[in-house]
Amino acid sequence: MMKRVFPLILICVLSLAFLNGxxxxxxxxxxxxxxxxxxxxxxxxxxxxxxxxxGYLPHEGQPIKPEVLQQLDEKMVAVLARHGVKGYARPAITRQCQEIEVFENMGSRREAAFSYWIKVGECMTADYILVPQVIFWQDLRGMKKADYNIQPASVILDLYLIDVNNKRIVRRYHFDETQQPLTANMLNADTFFKRGGKWVKAMELADEALETGLTELGL
Structure with a gap:
């Protein structure tokens, strides 16, 4: 009986994956x-x-390792190259202005954060500045194959495109995902199969986020 039922279940799952895709x-x-x-x-x-x-942080006071931020910068450059984006100031150059400019006490603290990025954009003499922020980062712990004793990868990040001249955020992309097994959410079957039916690392989730996010921002 099970031998007959299993192919039907597999066909249903694959059909759902196609439709969701x-x-x-x-x-x-x-x-x-x-x-x-x-x-x-x-x-x-x-x-x-x-x-x-x-937005708000799920947990305050939990910094991410600097090497992770460096890898994300490299991934950003790689994705922009794949998308054919040229003639922009890279993160390694923009960081010089990030280190020069400082937060100032300007009204609410969130206003100070926005003013800071406007000043960085002005320091770069840019019309627009793309600001990527990692809100939460949890890497995969355990085996990559299906395993119940596992901590899945989880990533929350934001991409902001700021119009420096008009001082406003013109576009924003928000990514928030914790990987789940197929049995936990059949509606994500297409994503499950795209990832090879296995657990992925946080950096792989970030790569997906950058591919989709930069596309949606027009970059």
Missing amino acids: CASKSEIVKLPRPVGTIAVAGFTNPVFNWELLA
Whole structure:
């Protein structure tokens, strides 16, 4: 009996994965590429809510390792290259202005955070500045194969495109995902199979986020 039922279940799952795959592709809206000079900031890891441009941290005071931020900068550059984006100021250059500028006491702390990034953009003489922030980072612990004694990868990050001249956030992409096994959420079957039916690392989730996020921002 089980031998007959299993193929039917597999067919249903694969069909659902196909349908979800078509739906997810249609949901990605690529905006026109911004006209003007663009500076790409290095990834930052806000550890207090006042450092954020929007939203709130799930846990304050939990910094991410510097080497993770460096790897994310490298991934950002690689994805922009794959998308054909050229002539922008890279994170390694923009970080020089990030180190020069400082937060000032300007009204609310969140206003100070926004003003800081405007000043970084002005320091770079850019029309736009792309600000990537990692809100939460939890790497995979355990085996990559299906295993109940495992801590799955979890990533929350934001990408902000700020119009420096008009001093406003024009586009934002938010990514928040904790990987789940197929049995926990059948609606994500397409994503499960795209990942090879295995547990992935946090950096792999971040790569997916950058691919989709930069596309949606027009970059």
